[in-house]
Amino acid sequence: MEKLMSDIATQLFEGQDIRFGPIDYDKDPEIEAKWTHDAGFMRLYDVEPARPMSAAMVKKQYEKLEKRIEEEKNLHHFMIRAKADDRLIGKALIARIEWANGNCTFRIGIGSAEDRRKGYGAQALKMLLRFAFAELNMFRVYADAQEYNEGALALLRKFGFVEEIRRRQALERDGRRWDLITCGLLKDEWLNQASGQSDAS
Amino acid sequence: MKDLFRGQLVRLTMEEPEFLAKHQARWQRDSEFHRLASSRPAEMFSAKKIQQRGDELVENDFKPERYPFSIRALDGDRPIGFLNLWLNLIHSEVWLGIGIGERAFWGKGYGTDALKLGLQYAFMELGAQRVSLGVSEYNPRALRAYEKVGFRLEGRTRRDALREGKRYDSLWMGILREEWIQTSEV
Numbered sequence: 001m002e003k004l005m006s007d008i009a010t011q012l013f014e015g016q017d018i019r020f021g022p023i024d025y026d027k028d029p030e031i032e033a034k035w036t037h038d039a040g041f042m043r044l045y046d047v048e049p050a051r052p053m054s055a056a057m058v059k060k061q062y063e064k065l066e067k068r069i070e071e072e073k074n075l076h077h078f079m080i081r082a083k084a085d086d087r088l089i090g091k092a093l094i095a096r097i098e099w100a101n102g103n104c105t106f107r108i109g110i111g112s113a114e115d116r117r118k119g120y121g122a123q124a125l126k127m128l129l130r131f132a133f134a135e136l137n138m139f140r141v142y143a144d145a146q147e148y149n150e151g152a153l154a155l156l157r158k159f160g161f162v163e164e165i166r167r168r169q170a171l172e173r174d175g176r177r178w179d180l181i182t183c184g185l186l187k188d189e190w191l192n193q194a195s196g197q198s199d200a201s
Numbered sequence: 202m203k204d205l206f207r208g209q210l211v212r213l214t215m216e217e218p219e220f221l222a223k224h225q226a227r228w229q230r231d232s233e234f235h236r237l238a239s240s241r242p243a244e245m246f247s248a249k250k251i252q253q254r255g256d257e258l259v260e261n262d263f264k265p266e267r268y269p270f271s272i273r274a275l276d277g278d279r280p281i282g283f284l285n286l287w288l289n290l291i292h293s294e295v296w297l298g299i300g301i302g303e304r305a306f307w308g309k310g311y312g313t314d315a316l317k318l319g320l321q322y323a324f325m326e327l328g329a330q331r332v333s334l335g336v337s338e339y340n341p342r343a344l345r346a347y348e349k350v351g352f353r354l355e356g357r358t359r360r361d362a363l364r365e366g367k368r369y370d371s372l373w374m375g376i377l378r379e380e381w382i383q384t385s386e387v
Contacts, residue, residue, distance in 0.1 A: 169330060
């Protein structure tokens with residue numbers, strides 16, 4: 001089992017094939033704008049209505065997000081890049097941090113179809129959990145997934161998340177109602193399953 | 202048609218900001234009230250600041266997502282608490298938050314009566330498909346009231362609140378439109 005919390009020299013933002021990095025305002029908006037034209041991706045990533053965006057709109061969102069991070073102090077945002085060629089492959093967000101209670105939620109998206117099913121999401125989740133538990137000192141971390149988002153639910157289960165809430169018929173899509181599922185992971189559970197996480201990447 | 206804003210014990214109102222701010226400033230000094238209503242740290246604001254928020258509501262809160270109400274007891278017609286509804290327009294879901302600030306009105310059915318009005322408003326006026334809420338496991342009185350008006354337990358987030366050094370679960374409840382229609386005399 002690799003060292004988890006004992007070494008402050010550990011690089012939090014370096015994974016096996018990916019790394020977390022800041023927004024690149026010159027290059028990223030155009031790439032992320034393309035992702036938003038993929039309705040299938042957007043419906044997995046969000047419960048807000050999918051809508052195609054221009055690069056200018058994405059840029060504006062980045063600005064708003066960085067302003068919120070600075071002012072509200074309850075968010076963290078990372079761009080996910082491939083180590084091999086530094087290209088943008090996704091994004092990771094930690095949100096709704098409650099400092100007094102030690103909990104937060106998160107979201108990960110791998111933007112283009114050719115980068116999916118390669119384990120990048122699992123690597124990003126492993127890094128994000130380490131950041132949440134070992135850097136932000138969270139006690140619990142949770143994530144929402146739509147009942148139809150089988151990939152996300154399988155990944156969460158693999159990392160030991162427990163299904164905690166099933167909000168019946170909370171979403172309307174394609175003319176029918178879907179459940180929204182919340183999964184939670186406690187720090188103890190994360191520590192105990194750390195060896196399993198190493199296998200996941 | 203029935204009176205949407207009038208129940209057996211309470212009515213739903215919107216108070217003038219200055220009047221409401223005075224009551225809220227008093228209620229927020231009761232930390233138990235705050236802890237029962239929320240798992241977040243208790244906050245304290247001046248009546249001036251609270252009123253400012255009320256004024257902002259007047260300025261820009263005719264938004265179709267937010268429906269804040271005050272609760273008045275019919276007996277004496279005095280404000281005793283609040284009921285807030287948030288409508289998610291896309292998915293027709295309403296989130297409900299309620300608090301009875303006047304301790305003399307705890308445990309006597311006033312909250313339950315206000316909840317019935319809240320559900321009626323959500324389903325009959327806002328067109329909700331479901332109504333959702335969260336409650337801490339250390340607030341069994343609220344839990345009983347929610348069960349009484351038809352909310353069902355849909356899950357618990359384990360140990361997510363830290364109070365006085367002890368961890369508590371939050372409970373999450375929901376009621377669907379058809380469940381509400383079956384149990385209420387529409």
